[in-house]
Amino acid sequence: AQTVTQSQPEMSVQEAETVTLSCTYDTSESDYYLFWYKQPPSRQMILVIRQEAYKQQNATENRFSVNFQKAAKSFSLKISDSQLGDAAMYFCAYRNRYGGATNKLIFGTGTLLAVQP
Amino acid sequence: GAGVSQSPRYKVAKRGQDVALRCDPISGHVSLFWYQQALGQGPEFLTYFQNEAQLDKSGLPSDRFFAERPEGSVSTLKIQRTQQEDSAVYLCASSLGGLGGGLAYEQYFGPGTRLTVT
Numbered sequence: 001a002q003t004v005t006q007s008q009p010e011m012s013v014q015e016a017e018t019v020t021l022s023c024t025y026d027t028s029e030s031d032y033y034l035f036w037y038k039q040p041p042s043r044q045m046i047l048v049i050r051q052e053a054y055k056q057q058n059a060t061e062n063r064f065s066v067n068f069q070k071a072a073k074s075f076s077l078k079i080s081d082s083q084l085g086d087a088a089m090y091f092c093a094y095r096n097r098y099g100g101a102t103n104k105l106i107f108g109t110g111t112l113l114a115v116q117p
Numbered sequence: 118g119a120g121v122s123q124s125p126r127y128k129v130a131k132r133g134q135d136v137a138l139r140c141d142p143i144s145g146h147v148s149l150f151w152y153q154q155a156l157g158q159g160p161e162f163l164t165y166f167q168n169e170a171q172l173d174k175s176g177l178p179s180d181r182f183f184a185e186r187p188e189g190s191v192s193t194l195k196i197q198r199t200q201q202e203d204s205a206v207y208l209c210a211s212s213l214g215g216l217g218g219g220l221a222y223e224q225y226f227g228p229g230t231r232l233t234v235t
Binding site: 004042043044045046047050091093102103104105106107108109110 | 148150152157158159160161162165172173175176206208210212216222223224226227228229231
């Protein structure tokens with residue numbers, strides 16, 4: 001079974017600074033997707049960024065980028081130029097690319113990010 | 118267009134009561150998922166529908182939990198004889214495609230229903 005681990009329950013960053021959130025996962029599959037989701041207090045889960053495991057190039061979306069290390073099964077999220085609106089719970093998630101009876105997401109336990117003005 | 122909506126947003130039930138939680142997915146979305154999010158935890162998968170077919174219910178914690186999507190659009194998650202351990206946020210998500218193809222169809226989440234069992 002696949003698992004996702006986020007070892008940082010809470011992180012804090014100064015506005016305009018850079019922060020990195022860590023995520024490791026375990027799977028025997030070779031082809032899969034990895035995601036970072038943001039969940040503000042409103043509870044609406046929002047996709048931040050996605051990485052296909054078969055792509056070597058790290059995904060980037062504006063101020064958000066990932067460091068995907070497939071051999072190490074590591075998938076960290078870097079937020080540059082942090083803004084007050086980035087404050088939220090961040091979840092790392094995994095999904096198999098093929099097979100099975102579902103496209104379910106497997107989530108980590110989350111990292112609560114605080115942004116200090 | 119409208120996103121995924123869920124109702125009610127908050128539900129308080131006395132232990133032993135039955136509850137029904139509704140999810141309206143994005144129009145035209147084939148896949149629908151239910152997740153349970155306990156306080157301070159990540160969401161955990163409950164069940165999956167492709168159109169009206171429930172293809173995976175492996176995450177339902179007990180036979181008190183039942184989900185349906187009879188016409189392939191709106192879905193209802195029903196919990197019978199609620200227990201305190203059922204207190205959680207129940208999230209619904211929908212995505213455009215179904216299984217196969219290996220495409221990473223994005224899952225769009227609703228705001229969730231916070232269920233408190235007293």
